[in-house]
Amino acid sequence: MGQSERLVEVWRGDILESQHCGHAVVCNAKGEIVEGWGDPDQVILPRSSAKMLQALPLVESGAADAAGLSSEQLALSCASHQGAAIHTERVTRWLADMNLGNDDLLCGPQMPADSDAKNGLIKTDQSPCRIHNNCSGKHAGFLTLSRHLGAGANYVDLDHPVQKAIKAAFEEITRENSPGYGVDGCSAPNFASTLAGMGRAMGTFAGAKSEGSRRQTAIVRLREAMMLHPELVAGETRACTELMRAAPGKIAVKTGAEAFFVAILPEQELGVALKVTDGATRASECAIATILVRLGVLDAGDPMVKKRMNPVVKNFAGLDTGEIRPSEVLLKG
Known part of the structure; x- marks a missing residue:
């Protein structure tokens, strides 16, 4: 990777014990970088932070309207949910509306992160299914688009019309040709871009207007669905959900595996993309x-913000032993 900057520090008492380096950009609606740390040209895999881009053809093609999808379903199409009942019940109904079910999903089974759902499976000696997979909402969206296009069942294949539509939208929104792809945890292709490319994409999502083009209207619907249903995008105790709740209607936030994050700030028409190089969430x-505090959309004193920005490190006896904190360069620029 290109030269990164120290973004986050872990202190134990007065001693700097660990540090996390990475890259980050803030872009405006024109795609210009207004702030940055590290290397904006670093090639990255956005992982689940790209789900809004992957869901764009679902809405833009007319498939979402043809299927009568609700804002809840659009939020789930962008989600990395934790397999709670509020997630799995909605995905199950969505599939049933298409006369489909668990076996039609091409993501693998995944033990839910939600403690109630997980304990329920364990207590009843059941195994998790594909609907529990954190990407099942995205895959339900893929199936909806595939049906609308009259395409085949193998919707994660790189040459499938669904993935071709996603790649085209991804390259148009990032404003660059993707240099390649990786296979994501849910088996779908995950197209690579530069960090600046994802920043431009989020700036575009932030600047889109409901009275604009067909694409802008589709973007606004996805963006607003995420902000309207933060509990569906992730779930209770999760950073995406809690940070969106800390600024209701003002930000859409989405994490990706291996320490990727994006944010959309519609009022300021700014987008954020960041990657921590060691993959630490x-x-x-x-x-x-x-x-987001720096940009004025979050309050550092909000408990849900402090929980992420300045979490206390405790030992097994419950004693405060240190703190995770942002670096000076991230605080002051």
Whole structure:
């Protein structure tokens, strides 16, 4: 990777014990970088932070309207949910409306992160299914688009019309040709871009207007669905949900595996993309919260923000032993 900057520090008492480096950009609706740390040209895999881009053809093609999808379903199409009942029940109904079910999803089974759902499976000696997968809402969206296009069942294949439509939208929104792809945890292709490319994409999402083009209208619908249903985008105790609740209607926030994060700020027409190079989620959550405080959309004193930006490190006896905190360069620029 290109030269990164220290973004997050872990202190034990007065001693700097660990540090997390990374790259981050803030872009406006024109695609211009207004702030940055590290290397904006670093090639990255956005992982689940790209779900809004992957859902764009679902809405833009008319498939969402043809299927009568609700704002809840659009939020789930962008979600990395934790398999709680509020998620799995909605995905199950969505599939049933298409006369489809668990076996039609091409994501693998995943133990839910939601403690009630997980304990319920364990207590009844049941195995998790594909609907529990955190990407099942995205895959339900893929199936909806595939049916609308009259395409085949293998919707994660790189040459499938669904993935071709996603790649085209991805390259148009990032304003660059993707240099390649990786296979994501849910088996779908995850197209690479530069960090600046994802920043431009989020700036475009932030600047879109409901009275604009067909694409802008589709973007606004996805953006607003996420902000309207933060509990569906992730779930209770999760950073995406809690940070959106800390600024209701003002930000859409989405994490991706291996410490990627994006944010959309419609009122300021700004988009954020960041990558922590060692893949540590504790660092990416701290960094995104700090940048959003820096941009004035979050209050550092809000408990849900402080929980991510300045979490206390406790030992097994419950004693405070240190703190995770943003670096000076991230705080002051």
